[in-house]
Amino acid sequence: MKKSTFRLSETDYETIQRYFLDNFALILPSDITDQKLSRIELLCRDERIEGPLNLLTTNTRNDVTRGLSKLISIFTINHTDFFREQLHFDFFTSEVLPNITSDTPSIIDNDIRIWSAASSTGEEPYSILMAMIDFFGDDYWKLNAGVLATDIDKEALSKGINGIFRHSKVKKLSRKKISKFFSRLNDREYLIDERLRKEILFRWLNLNVTKFPMKNNFHVIFCRNVLQYFPIDIRGQIVQKLSNCLLKNGYLFLGISETYIMEQHDLRRVGPAIYQKMN
Template identity: 25%
Template sequence: MSSLFSKTISLGKELKISDSEFRDLRDFIYAQCGIYIADNRKYLLENRLANRLKKLSLKDFGEYYYYLQYDSGKGQELSKLFEVITTNETSFYRNPPQLKVFQENILADVIQEQRKKGLKSLRIWSAGCSTGEEPYTLAMILSEVLKGEIASWDIKITANDLSARVLDSARKGVYSDYSLRTTPKEIVQKYFDEDGKNFRIKSELKRMVSFGQINLKDKSHLKRVERSDIVFCRNVIIYFDDDMKKQVISAFYDNLHPGGYLIIGHSESLHNISRTFKPIHYPGAIIYQKEA
């Protein structure tokens, strides 16, 4: 979790957020990016924003709210705000049972359908890609499935996140042992080069992935994403309220080609959110399909 839990001390006391300051900031964040912070998570906002107040020499959360609205540096600070309120806990090959279903069932089906049409193109959207582990994992799986044939395919993985900082990290493609903790050893040897104590993604994988900043709250951002065969949005919609979830899932539906697939986090569900997708049950995973 990329969070800041340091405490700011003001006049010898720990800085606290008032109920009204919390409501103002919570509503502001929701209006900006759709992330909803419930009343019982007031402490989270207080802890994560304390360091920003200290950095900006602001005396309370009310001043910070004013800064975000009116200061000349508000645009830059908004990016910092997005960084500290989002969670970027991830790793390569996260949730192996789900990825096994993706590799053996979903990807195999999409590739077969493309071949039937005489096509060799594939578009995958990783929405909420964090520091790049997910889209690069997808590139590895594609390489494993298509093998020597992959050079003849037109493949693009569009990888987006709200945080500019994590995208900068993703583009570098350099990772520690910790990011590789769930990755099979033979995959590490095949798709990474050692870089001191770290590991660097091989260039042929980097070429498959295109990174860019996106705000899932902004419909104009969503419409700019190329139509997809498969959408990954894992462990993202848990941060949204039902209205925002419905808006985002509807955008994914519109983005997908008929017959395309949506893959969300294994603990997430579209129950009571959307009936437009057909749920397909596999051992260890539920995958959602846009019917042709």
């Protein structure tokens, strides 16, 4: 890539860092790379603005403008994979799904509410869904279930909505899963089955808000590999808000490297970075 000649003053970058911290709880790196500078330069040209500070608007609670949303995409880290941290999916099918469906007399009485918070490009919510379909078999389609997938990065959300994934990612799945859930588009890409795409509701949501807007609580929340980018005090506040959104005995999955002391949030550890709501 051509080295960018675009420059951002130290004070302007500090203003962006402060803005991302205050609004999204994101700690940006102390130095900005040339690649990011080139992307910001392009963005300013596309938006016909003099500099990125013009994009920093105030309403970040419910949504963001197109320009700001593109700036967010430049700074977010979207690394993810299908069935990332496989042992979480083993626990999900061996413990969580049997437990949350054990009290209902018939399969159709099950209303299963699952939230993938910080879902990035969709591999996590689609993995949850594939695990559920494999677990319930054809009965899955009789359930009142589905997955809510949220993120602050709209480009990542669009990728999830489109459901097109690179061969290099899909090839890590078993052949059985690939033939059951994907069709091949070309040498490089696969498309996830339309039936699965319809089961996931992708929405923009900032985790750093005072209260989450959901009306009903969840059986399971996955909020993995995002808290590590936030300041420690904010991590605790977000875990408390996530805990408030869980049903009694519901489960919270964090990233494997993100283990915290949870008793203060009414959560008890039941597996590696897996917590259950006590009250």
